[in-house]
Amino acid sequence: MIGPAKNRLHDYEAGWLTLLVSMRVATEAQARAAMSRVAHRAIDDMEARREKRRSEKRRRQPPE
Numbered sequence: 001m002i003g004p005a006k007n008r009l010h011d012y013e014a015g016w017l018t019l020l021v022s023m024r025v026a027t028e029a030q031a032r033a034a035m036s037r038v039a040h041r042a043i044d045d046m047e048a049r050r051e052k053r054r055s056e057k058r059r060r061q062p063p064e
Helices: 013-022 028-060
Strands: none
Touching: 013 028
């Protein structure tokens, strides 16, 4: 296995919602809601990391 794409947790992530719907574990609406929650959480995590890097960078800069 070469490894996952940068924007995926693992190689099988792309089809997991389709699998849940096809197995009738979740409805399509539930799968879309789950996908939305996962996407929002990922965006929040990225923004938190970006803000942390920004604050660390500001702390390291000497005052003018």
